[in-house]
Structure formats: structure tokens, C-alpha cells
Amino acid sequence: MSDVVLPLSLQTNRRLDKWLRFQPDRTVRLAVGKVEIGQGVLIALSQIAAEELDVALDRIDILAGDTAEAPDEGSTSSSLSITVSGASVRLASAELRARVLGRLAQRLNCAPAELSVEDGVFLQNGNPTGHDYWSFSSAEDFAADITGTVAPKKPSSYRVVGKPVPRRDLLPKVTGAAFIHDIVRPDLLHARVVRQPSRSAVLTALDTAAIEKAAGAPIRFVRLANFVAIVGADETAVQRAAVAAPAHATWTGVPTLTPAMGEAGYFRGQPSDDRHIGDPVAPASGEVVSQTYSRPYVAHAALAPSCGLAEFRNGRLEVWSHTQGVYPLRNSVADILGLPREQVIVHHAHGAGCYGHNGADDAALDAAIIAQQIPGQCIRVQWRREEEFGFEPVSTAHMTKVSAVLDANRKPVDWTVEVWAGSHVQRPVFGGNMLAHEALPNPAPPPKANDPTEANGGGGTRNGIPLYDFPAKRVIHHLALETVVRTSSLRGLGALPNVYAIECFMDELAERAGVDPVAYRLSLLSDQRARRLIEDVAARCQWSKRGPAGTGRGLGLAWAQYKNRAAYACVAVELDVDYEVKLRRVWCAADAGLVINPDGARNQLDGGIIHAASMTLKEKVQIDGAGITSLDWDSYPIMRFSEVPEIDTVIMHNPDMPTLGMGEATFGPTAAAIGNAVAHALGVRIRDMPLTRERIAQALVR
Amino acid sequence: MAIDLVVNGQRVSVAVEPTTPLLDVLRNHLDLKGTRYGCGLEQCGTCMVLIDGVPEYSCAREVGTVGGRAITTIEGLGTPDRPHPLQQAFIDEQAGQCGYCLSGIIVTAKALLDRNPSPSRTQIIEALDNHLCRCGTHTRIIAAVERAAKAGAPA
Secondary structure (H helix, E strand, C coil), rough: CCCCCCHHHHHHEEEEECEEEEEEEEEEEEEECCCCCCCCCHHHHHHHHHHHHHHCCCEEEEEEEECCCCCCCCCCCCHHHHHHHHHHHHHHHHHHHHHHHHHHHHHCCCHHHHHEEEEEEEEEEEEEEEEHHHCCCCCCHHHHECCCCCCCHHHHHHCCCCCCCCCCCCHHHHHCCCHHHHHHCCCEEEEEEECCCCCCEEEEECCCCHHHHHCCCCCCCEEECEEEEEEEECHHHHHHHHHHHHHHHEEECCEEEEHHCCCCCHHHCCCCCCCCCCCCCCCCEEEEEEEEEEEEEECCCCCCCCCEEEEEEEEEEEEECCCCCCCHHHHHHHHHCCCHHEEEEEEHHHHHHHHECCCCHHHHHHHHHHHCCCCEEEEEECCCCHHHHHHEEEECCCCEEEEEECCCCCCCEEEEEEEEECCCCCCCCHCCCCCCHHCCCCCCCCCCCCCCCHHHCCCCCCCCCCCCCCCCHHHHHHHHCCCCCCCEECCCCCCCHHHHHHHHHHHHHHHHHCCHHHHHHHHHCCCCCHHHHHHHHHHCCCCHHHCCCCCEEEEEEEHHHHHHHCCCCEEEEEEECCCEEEEEEEEEECCCCCCCHHHHHHHHHHHHHHHHHHHHHHCCCCCCEEEEECCCCCCCCCCCCCHEEEEEEEECCCCCCHHHCCCCHHHCCCCCHHHHHHHHCCCCCCCEECCCCHHHHHHHHH | EEEEEEEEEEEEEECCCCEHHHHHHHHHHCCCCCCCCCCCCCCCCCEEEECCCCCCCCCCCCCHHHHCEEEHHHHHHHCCCCCCCHHHHHHCCCCCCCCCCCCHHHHHHHHHHHHHHCHHHHHHHHHHHHCEEECCCCCHHHHHHHHHHHCCCCC
């Protein structure tokens, strides 16, 4: 028993009653620390609990992300929710079922094997016992720590897991109020923040009279050092004041940035924390080839602005946030405001899809700071659109240089990936600052450069080592100590730029070797799961009939196993290039082992394809002057309905293999498949994202 | 001053400045939260409503310009208990990820199907092209509108 390794979430939340409770209305309360961020995770976790407990799915009443009532599962990130939280819910549910049935067997003086459960009702050899979870379970069933020693069901017996069950949260979202923005509380005041233009900027003058005039209705100011908020009962007036305010505020200490600082190449020559991961450098003889690829700073660009609500009553602070991690946010807010952590409660509420660490936590802190100054009222902060684009942490620019030493057959015998990037993760618990903390009387110290460890999949190094059968592979990581704008996690971290570089380079090597790119990959790949996907996609996209390069029509393919440990995905893209890229069709195959909800999985895979395509073709955060200047959807365009291709996704049936997280699996392969298809269409390679009309024109002139 | 509106078939009077954005009136004065703030710049489509049957942005539209005109919000289509066939089609297709863009998109789709009950895929895409979706749910959204059209969604 001692060698049972519990999933991380169970290690930190051992008691059964943290997770499960039978409620008087014959439902089951399932409490989890992972939250809904548009990925459909709550229905999948509910399916797992219903399966192991043998209750109907609609009896599962799930509570997600609540520091008062749900377990601490850290952040909802890195495609870990099903593998970690799902595994925890499975073990907890199986153990609860076994404990209750074990007691019933004693009561009935029968063997546990004689007992079964039908929608929560207990049967003995198929006959009613008169007992069920709600009548028979008692506090003692929950009083123990979870041991993880009860074997869950075999996948072959699943009735709920593996079925494409619809989500429950979409109905409210298509009929009315559903999001944090829609919460109405008593004594509600609206607030907006006059943002400090940059860390360490100092407010030297604020013309409050001019701002009040712009508001046109009563407003008040909350000011703490360089933190200024406008508060009032009338949201329209508060918003008008906030729009007018920057012109009436004078700041010193604002840096002057240049567009060149916003390019990935700027990191070369900047101070960095350098690491070497993988095989040592060894002398290898042969032809050496290398190429460098890059992606600029990109934004989460959630469709909704960040929003937070907070109430401070009797020394107790209650916060509502669309954060990815309620406990980390609670800890940060409590520490910054000087409150005991137990006196701060954070509830998760749904926000717009952002796929990483955007302004959600910052808006919650904004609201909490103001609430502490105005006790007894609910403070609702909603960022403005330009504030969202201008002040959310963005994903760092990232440059990847790939070098290979080739043998006589022009296959790599030695492989080096070198990465220059800023921090891919700077959550407040990982060296980053919450935005308003930098404006308070005791401001946060400068953020520390940080990236996830290799054990956690790496950040700038994520997917930097390909799974090809090269004799020697390594990553050299130059983690920039500073970035010109705040950065933090966005879907896949370094996986997209690294897979783009590696899989584009593989096409370039294949061309150099005079070998078809798919055949070249397969000749260097013994991973059977990967081979199966590549072969499947190649067959469906009719790769063997691929035309010559340079015709304007391109077909490209790429694959990766996310983090080299989560789901596998292979993507092929067909496109036309005229002045710009027009995607035609996408084929995708994925292997995620046991899939809990195939419809939700497909939604994530397809969404990742479109998100990655948008990033690859269109997206770039513009940096100039005081900071980010791409502050609306015209200057930060994303993919539109008229630009979206047809997508044909196949999920491999592989239920006996462990679940592999797949929310980010298609992200890198899609970018690289587009890169390869554009190169095939043009006969010229574009190595710097985004692949815009200007880049295409430049490439054709070269 | 009081402004008279017809919202989802109901006559209402709100005491606001005529320059107040229609979106603020819907959300804060009439508690119709299904119409959403996205950008305030008429760029993203989350605030779309029908004004006399035509899809219009509400985020920068002064309420004083729509006095007496028929305004339809997502709440005017159906309710969670009795969703409109278009809303049901989105549920049936599971055409959402975060869902923030959906209410505006469904409102626009309603106007499309009202004037063209059997739109082509190209016509659906054209109608929805003023709407942004960050999650990449576009193909399912198109399929949901096609499904509603096939089912003959009533006006």
C-alpha cells in the first residue's frame, strides 16, 4: 500500500469529504479545484464521478473553484485537468463507493461482491436492499483519508465515460446571464482603474475635476500611491470618466520602447539565464545545417474584458474571479492586502476563453483593493477593451534556432535547439507581479524571470526536444531576465514556436535530402502512436498526390506529442497563397488515450487548430513608446468566420491507454503545418510568424 | 429624462441621458445581461441586438436614437426552459467553448433566417463575419445555424 502514488490533487487534498457529498435532494456534490475556462472540463469530471459511483450523470452537482468549499488543485493549466483532477475524482469516487458498500456488506452479512449500485440504489444479487447512498452513507464513510488503493472500473465496463455527453453550461450562455460580468450583488458599485502606464511610473498630477466633468454623474476616487480608481453607482458615468482619465493624468518614469524591442530577435544579446538540457555537446562530423524561426509577442485577446468583484465586510474579503486558480489568487490577494488567508474567499465565475494567464487575476486584485477602501459595498471592476489589450500579460516573443549535423544520408546524427525567450509563465506564485501591486504604496519588487521546470514540461523549452530517433538531442535555453512588457502563460507556452521551428526544419531537411517530408519523418520515427497518426493524416489528405512546390497551392503536415508526454496530434493543412494565405482544409488525427468526452475533446482539438492558425497567420502585439499599442481588434486582428477552413478531425480509439491531456495538442502542429504548406505553395520558406501579406511579399522578392 | 423603448415586445421607459449606450441600458437598467460588452468599439459583435429586425451593435449606440423602435435581445428569443430553435440548435451542436460570443451571433443568425430561411453556407459566413470568436468554435457555429435552418426555425 505504501507504494501507491496518488495524483497530485489527492496528495494535497486527502479527505473524501473535500471531494464528495451526498445531498438530501438525491444529488451528489462533486467539488473540484479545476475550473471551466471554455474547455468543457466540468462535464468530463462529472462523467468520471458518475461512472465510478454508479449514479446517473444528472445527479452530479459540480462545484468548481471555490476556496471555501472546494479542494485546492492549483491552476487550471497545462492540459492537466483530466490527467490529474480526473484521476483524483476517479479514485475518490471508487473509494467512496467501496467504503459505503463495505459497510453495507457488513450490515447485511454478505460478501461485497454480492452488492451492486444502480443509479445510487444498492442491490444484493440484483434485488433491492432498501438502501441507497443517500439513506445509508454516513459521516464515517467520509472521515478517512483517500488511500488510492481501491481499483476503479475497467474501461471496458464504462457506460458514461467515453460518451459524447453535452455540457450543461451552454444553455444559460445562449439564453442570458451566465458570466462574471453578469453578476448582480446588493450595494453594487462600478469601478475602473486609471492604469499606471508601466511598473515604477509615478503619478505626479491628476485633474480630478476634469474627470468628474467627463463622468457627468457622481463618481469618487480611490487613490493609494500610484493606484487610482474611479468608483460610482452609474457604470456609464464611471466608464466615461475612465476613458477620459488618461488625458488628465501626468506620469513620470515611463520608459520609451521601440518596435525593435518587441521583436523576438531583441532577446539575443540581452542578459539571460542560460541552461543546457539533454545530451552533452559531442563532436559530430558531417554537414551542419541550421535555421532560425520566430514568433512575436502575442496576446490572449479574450473576447470579454477582465472582470472582478469584491466585497469587504467585517474584516472578511469575498472575491469573484474568472481566474484559472482560486487558491493561488486568494493567497496573492491576502498577502498583498495584509489579510490572513483564511479571511479571503475566492469564488470562480465564468469568463471568456483566454487560454492562459490574462488580466483575470489582476482585475480581481483591482476590485479587492477598492473594496478594502470602501467596506460594505460590492465593487465590480470591468476592464476597458484598450486596458485588456494594453495591460494583460502577453505571451513572450520567442526565437528558436535549430541545428543538425547530418550523416551521409542527410539524416540528423546530432540535434540542437537553441531558444531565446522571456518568461512563459509569470503567475504571481511564479515570480510574476499582480498588476496593481506595482502601483501600491509598498510596491512589488521587480518580477523575477521564471519558467516551468522540465519536470513540469518546461516553458521556453516546451517540446524543444523532438521525439525523432536522433542519436543526440539537446536544448539550450536563454531565458531573458527581463521583457519589455509583462508576460505569462498562453496555450502551449513554448510548444507552438518550438514545434513550428522543428517541424518546419524537418521539411527543410527532407528537401535537402531529396526525400518526401512524410517519408523522411517516418524514416526517423519509431514511436508507434506517432507513426499511426502521421499515416492516417497522410492518407486522408491524399499526401501521395501532393503537387509540385511553387504553384500557389500548398499542402503541409506536422505533428508533435504535447510536452512529449500529453496527447499526440498530427495536422495537415491545404491552403492557397495569393497576396495572403487562404486556408482551405485541415485534417487532424489525435491520440489522447482514454477520452472521457469525445465531443468535448473534438471541440478542443478543432478550437486549437483555429486558434493556432490565427496566431500563425495574423497575430502580433505591437510595441512602441510606453508599451503595447495594438489596443483594439483592428490593430490586433484574429481569424474571422470567412477565413476558417473546413476541419476533419479523427480521435484514435485507444481507451485502454491512460488519458493524455489534449487541450493544447493541436496548437504546435497546426502552426508548423501552415508553415510547411505556405513553403510548399510559394517554393520559398517564411520562418518568422505571423505569415502576413507583408511577409509573403518580402519572401517573394528575396 | 425618460426614454420609451420597445424591448422584446414590451414597452419600457427608462430614465437615462439619451447619450447613454443602448448596451448599458439593456444590461444595467433592464437587467438583460445576455447582450454583452466586448469592446465598446463596434468591432467584435458580442453586443449585437436587433433593431427593427436588423442586427446592430448596441455598445456605442446612443439610446436616444432608438426611442420607440423594436429592440430584440437574446432574451427575446427563448428561455432556458423554452429555448428558441436557434438556441436549441447551438445546444444540439454543442456549438460553444467559452460561449461569450454566442448570444450576439445567435441574434445575427435570427435576422439572417428571418429574411432567408434557407441560407447557403457562404451566406451564413457572410452574415456572421462581423462577429469574433476567440475559442475557434466557428465551424460548429456555422453547423448550428445550418441545423436551425434545416429545422425551419420560426421567426
